[in-house]
Amino acid sequence: MEPRLTAWFSEFSYSYSGVVQPPNPHWHPLLAALRDRLNDLYGYKFNSLLANLYRDGHDSVDWHTDAEPALGNSPPIASISFGDTRNFELREITDIKTDEDLTYCKRIRVPLTHGSLLLMTGATQHDWQHRVPKEYHDRSARVNLTFRLMHNSS
Template sequence: MSDKRQRARVQGSWAKPPAKGQSGPMGFVPSNAASRSNTASGSWGFGNQKASEAFKFHQPTKPVRDVPKEKVIEQAGVYEISHGPSGVSRLRLWPGFITTEEADWMFSKLLEELPWSKKTNYRQGEAYDEPRLTCWYGELPYTYAHSTIPANNQWHPLLVTLREAVEQSSSCTFNSLLCNLYRNGRDSIGWHSDDEASLGPKPTIASLSLGDTRVFSLRKQPPPEDNGDYTYVERISVPLSHGTLLLMEGATQDDWQHQVAKEYHDRGPRINLTFRTIHPEPEGHRPGTKI
């Protein structure tokens, strides 16, 4: 074997280490070879009690939690979605509350004749335009997101008819209405609760949908120990189709938030009529905030 090949074999990673007292391939005797061997062996915990303890299983200090599966509500009925210190949170759902033919006509008329406009809100002192159009009806102004909509008692006749129909079916009374127009899937409303002091305690909100179907989502408020983390809260989705009526009752505004999220595929316009009861702001209270 040539000297070149011999050196290559000796210097390769598979070459045998020199015997004790013998020099290496270049005449070098590694004086710390034994110590390196012992260190490497101990690093894997073989014969080393301290290292073995490092690989011992320890029970997690925090319990492992599963993210709850989102529930879907589509069928007509009454749903008690939670029971808590605030009381019972309840949804009532009426798909087909208005027939398709009537809903088509109502949608076209309201889309054309209501005074739709873009509302400016404020977040941390900065102004932003809502990603939808709105209009308001009621004897009192309504303040939310640090912005006030002035009173407007000139109800459109069709809205008066719809309010009476909703009141008769729900056995509730309403004195005001916030109308929302979602022009396409990019229009939305973020997570919030309708919990302003002007709505009173345990408000009932009646939501009537006309136009394309959009998903109405709810999520439960997290317990105090979760410090505002919504990862493990209960979630519900309700597809609101043309002519559907949804009521939120009881402690829903105390214990849950809701939203209509953006959708990144084609969606036609949708009108959402949210009937509610507005009270005068408590004396000395800042409008648009909780009590």
């Protein structure tokens, strides 16, 4: 259902865009070490990871915010990229509600290179949508690890 491959690591399930990721508490030691290092460096308590494999430039994720209730208010998200460079785009959310009206809003493009870390904190999920668009030239594979803090929603 998704235009990329995903894997979920958490004691919690996660639902977004009609996709349900069941709990998977079995972290690979390297992923757990990255999580622990991020928590130590930035003072977060990341307990979940959505791993994305973008196989080539045709894999993507469309405009969205990470505003699911299980993430809480103003969720921090740490995104680490490995592999080929892909553009990460943000567009400002305005009072206008249709995608057509968002054509002329403020936009930011960030090339995420191998080994880069992007932190989305504060009001990012309230004020901005983000995506990784399709690209129509040769791109090799890219793995993106997005660490999140999930809250028990029961």
